[in-house]
Amino acid sequence: MTLLDVRDVHTYYGESHILEGVSLSVEGGEVVALIGRNGVGKSTTLRTILGLTPPREGSVSFRGEDLGGLATSEVAERGIGWIPEERRIFSQLTVAENVRIAVPNDRDAEAALKNAYGTFPDLERFGDRDAGTLSGGQQQMLAIARGLAGENDLLLVDEPSEGLAPRIVAAVAEALTAAAEETTVLLVEQNLPLALDLADRFYLLDNGRVIDDGDTDQVSAEDERLRRYLSA
């Protein structure tokens, strides 16, 4: 069943035409990677789906419902979670509060916190500390833990490995692999081997358009065409 359907979406920042007719779909249970160079519109695609930067033309539908005109909170309420680029954890809230706020019901917050600490044991001893005091890697773990705590049906994950040490990348990859068993994931990732490893299918974006797509098991990280579009 098609969970997310993005049809011929055109998105602008002011007068800059960023997405020039992007179409993609994600089936329930899949992990789909959105790959491409910096600035081709990958993060904007996620923002468009969330309604943070609404499209001027085209449509986004989730479980068959058109999301056009909905506020971002209403989109999120329908079961779409976001793990944004640059983490965007709440630096003045404690680690535990960052997880709690993602859970609509206070009663479920303790269970979510337990899950988060189970996924990232490093976070547990910092539970009462302001999140802004964590290292970059720990902040990324927290951002993912917060994203997972919402128990969404679709998770939009933006550059989870960016700027992280290899040990942290491995922990992040493991957490996303585990998450993918229970939820559908649309992943933006520049680390091609990681993206192909995690995803079932991919879309290649260039200049605001999808120029290729397919199953990840039919391409490799050494694929000349992919590498050409991913190099700066």
Next chain:
Amino acid sequence: MTALLAAAIASEAASLPLVPPLLLAPGIDVVGSSAFGFLPGVTLVALGSALVEFLQPVNLLDVFLNGLAKSALYIMIAVGLTLIFGLMGVLNFAHGSFTMIGAYLGGLILVLTVSGATGGLARIGLFLVGVLVVFGVLAGLGGVLEVGLIRPLYDRSPVYQILLTFGLTLVLDELVRIVVSLYGLQPISDWQNVFGTRPAFIASSLGLGPVDVPGLALFQIAFGVVTVGAVWAFLTRTRYGLIVRAGSEDPEMTEALGIDVRRVFTVVFALGAGIAGVAGVLLMWDPVWGASVPLAAETLLPAFVVVIVGGLGTFRGTVVAGVLVGMVDAAMTWWFQNAISFTGLPQITIFLILVIVLIARPQGLFGVEGVGGH
């Protein structure tokens, strides 16, 4: 030519006091009988003996208690402003008008319900009823104004919100002026009947050891502590408070977690307006403030000072700045009442704190550049 110029400079210099008065040894009378040309009658000897007097434990305790009472008032009038700015980035110029309306409304409730036979506890009970009613009415008014007037302007420059709330304060003040005048009250001077509704212990002084403390000051301190405690508990112990703190830091991310931040804006604006109104109820019994139309401007300026000194939009900063400003105000009031007979100056010290903080730490004591938060 050079010699003539040198002689002219020497002649000019001889006519000027070369040593600043404050650098002279104590006891030296500089300009006639005054050490400060702008404060007639103040000598360094007098200042020295005043300092000895000021440092007497009784006086220090007196100033400390007065400072706490002033701090409580400053925090009360500023806390709503900081909640609103922290979350919404709206600098609400109508905040003082909410306080002024609260003072009149609270006064009206007490004047209508308190008679000569009403006992002290009953008067406190009616005061608390007034607090609840005023909170409800002002919160309702704030909510309506946010939805009807401020919400359409969120996507525009902050200048629009400032102009709107400034216009709002003019409209509200004039409306109250008309209503008050219609009932035969003088809008400029304090509403005297309200002072008559105070319980006896608030209108008199209580002996605390060697110090006579006005009952009103103790009442204000207690009320301020309860308010700060309640707001702190709201922000740190409730899910809504958690949302307010998160929304203050990153509204977009908060929205993406499925939280309707616009609705939270309305609730927080209502809450801020309600607390501003409650501050007015507290001020109506204080002869230094009282219920009058100019109360709006009189409270708005110190509220801005406290909020800016604390760091725009931080609750913790507002509490610390309120205490700082209250203590300095109390100390300067003592000095200008007991050592320097120039009663207009204590107010200036409040703004001096603002100037010093803006120069030394422009983001305020607890402010983080570019980030709100509590």
